[in-house]
Each structure stands twice: as C-alpha cells, then as structure tokens.
Amino acid sequence: xxxxADSACPECGGAGYLVEQVLGRAARARRCTCQAACPRCGxxxxxxxxxxxxxxxxxxxxxxxxxxxAVFNQxxxxxxxxxxxxxxxxxxxxxxxxxxxxxxxxxxxFRKDAPTKxxxxxGRPGAGKTHLLVAALRxxxxxxxxxxxxxxxxxxxxxxxxGFSENRSHMDILKALLFVPVLAIDELGKERGTEWxxxxxxxxxxxxxxxGLATLFATNYFLEERENPVKEQPGTRYNTRSPDFARDAExxxxxxxxxxxxxxxxxxxxxxxxxxxxxxxxxxxxxAGDFWKA
Ligand SMILES: [Zn+2]
Ligand SMILES: [Zn+2]
Numbered sequence: 001x002x003x004x005a006d007s008a009c010p011e012c013g014g015a016g017y018l019v020e021q022v023l024g025r026a027a028r029a030r031r032c033t034c035q036a037a038c039p040r041c042g043x044x045x046x047x048x049x050x051x052x053x054x055x056x057x058x059x060x061x062x063x064x065x066x067x068x069x070a071v072f073n074q075x076x077x078x079x080x081x082x083x084x085x086x087x088x089x090x091x092x093x094x095x096x097x098x099x100x101x102x103x104x105x106x107x108x109x110f111r112k113d114a115p116t117k118x119x120x121x122x123g124r125p126g127a128g129k130t131h132l133l134v135a136a137l138r139x140x141x142x143x144x145x146x147x148x149x150x151x152x153x154x155x156x157x158x159x160x161x162x163g164f165s166e167n168r169s170h171m172d173i174l175k176a177l178l179f180v181p182v183l184a185i186d187e188l189g190k191e192r193g194t195e196w197x198x199x200x201x202x203x204x205x206x207x208x209x210x211x212g213l214a215t216l217f218a219t220n221y222f223l224e225e226r227e228n229p230v231k232e233q234p235g236t237r238y239n240t241r242s243p244d245f246a247r248d249a250e251x252x253x254x255x256x257x258x259x260x261x262x263x264x265x266x267x268x269x270x271x272x273x274x275x276x277x278x279x280x281x282x283x284x285x286x287x288a289g290d291f292w293k294a
Pocket of ligand 2: 038039040041042043044045046060061062063
C-alpha cells in the first residue's frame with residue numbers, strides 16, 4: 001500500500017510487506033514492521049471519514065494488506081524463487097524485454113470479471129521464465145488481492161498419483177486449481193506424455209478455458225524443431241546429420257510433447273512468447289545463488 005508517508009521505509013520501500021525466503025517452504029509474505037501499528041486506524045481496522053455532515057466507519061487499507069498477504073501465501077511459490085518480482089527480473093535481450101512486457105501487461109490489465117488471455121513462455125532453461133510466472137502471480141496477489149496458484153506439472157502429477165493410494169480421486173487434487181483466478185503451470189512438457197498424463201492436463205486446462213479463467217505456462221520446449229539450436233542432453237553426442245537426430249529433434253518440440261489437441265488448446269488460451277537465454281545463464285552463475293540473494 002505505497003503512500004508518500006511511508007515511502008521512506010528502508011525495509012520495504014513503502015510496499016508495506018516483505019517476502020520471506022525459507023529453505024524448504026513456500027514463499028511467505030508478512031507485514032513490514034513499519035505497518036505493525038497502523039498509523040491510520042490505530043489497529044481497529046476502521047477509520048472514521050466524514051460523509052454528508054456525519055461520520056461513517058470505513059475499512060482501513062491495512063485490512064486489505066493483510067488480505068493480500070494471505071492471498072500471496074496461498075500461491076505456493078517455491079523457496080528458491082520466493083523473491084521473484086517484476087522489479088528483480090533481470091533482462092539482457094529483446095526476448096527478455098518483450099516477455100516482461102507481456103507478463104506485466106497481463107497482470108495490470110487482468111480483471112476478475114472478464115476472460116483474460118494468458119501467456120506461454122518457451123525456450124531453454126535459464127532465461128527467467130519461472131521468474132516471470134511468479135512475478136505476475138505476486139503482483140496480482142499483493143497489489144490487487146487476486147488469488148493465483150503456481151504448480152510444476154510433474155509435481156502435480158505426482159500428487160495425483162500419491163492421492164490414489166489414499167483413495168483420493170484426481171479431482172480431489174485438481175479442484176483447488178480449477179477455479180483459481182490465475183493458474184501458472186511450469187515445466188510443461190517435461191512429463192513422459194502418456195495418455196493418462198495428457199488427459200489430466202486436458203481436463204485441467206479445458207475446464208479453466210471453458211470457465212474463462214486465465215492460465216499461464218512455461219516450457220523448455222520449442223514450438224518447432226528448427227528453433228532448437230542444440231540438443232543439450234547430458235552425455236549424448238548428437239550427429240546432426242543422422243536421421244535419429246531429425247526424429248529426436250521433432251520429438252523434442254512442444255506440440256509433440258503435449259499432443260496436437262492440447263497444443264491447439266494452448267494456442268486459444270495464450271499468447272506465445274519466446275524467452276531463450278541465448279546461452280545457459282545457470283552455467284554462468286555460482287549455483288542457484290542469484291535468486292537466493294535477490
Ligand atoms: Zn516498511
Ligand atoms: Zn489500519
């Protein structure tokens with residue numbers, strides 16, 4: 001809740017909240033100490049404002065802050081990327097500038113009462129695709145109070161499988177994701193691509209699409225084989241002239257990974273944006289340190 005009065009806070013820069021990064025736990029936000037005792041309402045949660053000759057009680061903006069923090073804490077942001085925001089996103093190429101603009105436009109124009117087209121970021125790992133997914137969810141939660149969820153698709157599938165052994169149906173797991181205003185699905189296409197896996201994905205995204213709800217995606221797979229400059233399978237040496245290479249390169253595209261039906265659904269739901277590092281950023285970093293320091 002930035003206002004000129006508290007913009008001087010060195011802790012939160014006037015935002016009123018801080019995001020904590022704790023190993024092994026989803027990202028959590030908390031009220032900054034500058035907001036601990038609300039100067040406007042004296043902790044009652046209400047302010048008295050003049051209205052037509054008398055005074056009426058109005059919900060203080062600090063109550064919205066608590067609600068927004070609670071919404072943020074439900075997203076499920078992995079600890080390694082807890083601090084990801086539009087402000088901490090570092091771009092160094094036209095791809096980065098374009099992708100950030102798409103993600104920011106999505107967040108700023110998002111309305112709960114009108115269908116909004118999502119976005120899908122694709123390219124090799126290390127360019128900041130996850131960062132932008134999380135930044136959009138964070139901004140919507142903390143600035144607008146709009147709920148979102150973040151899932152890695154493979155982990156979601158594991159949760160569904162684990163649920164079966166506890167006699168829970170796939171719907172028990174998916175239902176939390178069907179109606180959330182914004183859902184971000186990361187690592188799309190990394191799954192094996194079995195019929196069952198595809199049916200889970202199809203059910204989830206088709207229901208959301210039919211309800212007019214926005215879904216965001218990130219994938220390490222390219223849309224066409226010619227876009228993928230090198231196959232970076234550890235321990236594999238590809239002969240780019242061999243028929244095997246052509247077949248494998250085709251199999252490594254997003255349409256092949258998810259199937260034509262889901263791919264065309266993704267086209268209806270999303271703006272596709274390429275975000276490729278050009279070279280692998282993670283190799284330039286000392287481990288995953290960047291996000292932990294951000
Ligand atoms: Zn503060
Ligand atoms: Zn207050």
